[in-house]
Amino acid sequence: MDTETRILEAAAELLAGSPAGDVSIRAVCEAARVGAPTLYRLFGDKDALLAAV
Numbered sequence: 912m913d914t915e916t917r918i919l920e921a922a923a924e925l926l927a928g929s930p931a932g933d934v935s936i937r938a939v940c941e942a943a944r945v946g947a948p949t950l951y952r953l954f955g956d957k958d959a960l961l962a963a964v
Contacts, residue, residue, distance in 0.1 A: 915953050917945070921942035922934060
């Protein structure tokens with residue numbers, strides 16, 4: 912599985928488990944086992960990540 916897919920799946924899983932529908936970039940990075948710079952390089956910001964999910 913590539914890095915982008917891991918991030919998207921981690922974000923989707925965290926969003927599904929969040930009653931408020933909000934997750935932190937840190938939580939997504941930890942779940943996907945990537946650093947924040949990798950996430951920002953691929954998605955730009957949190958809004959773009961959530962839009963991709």
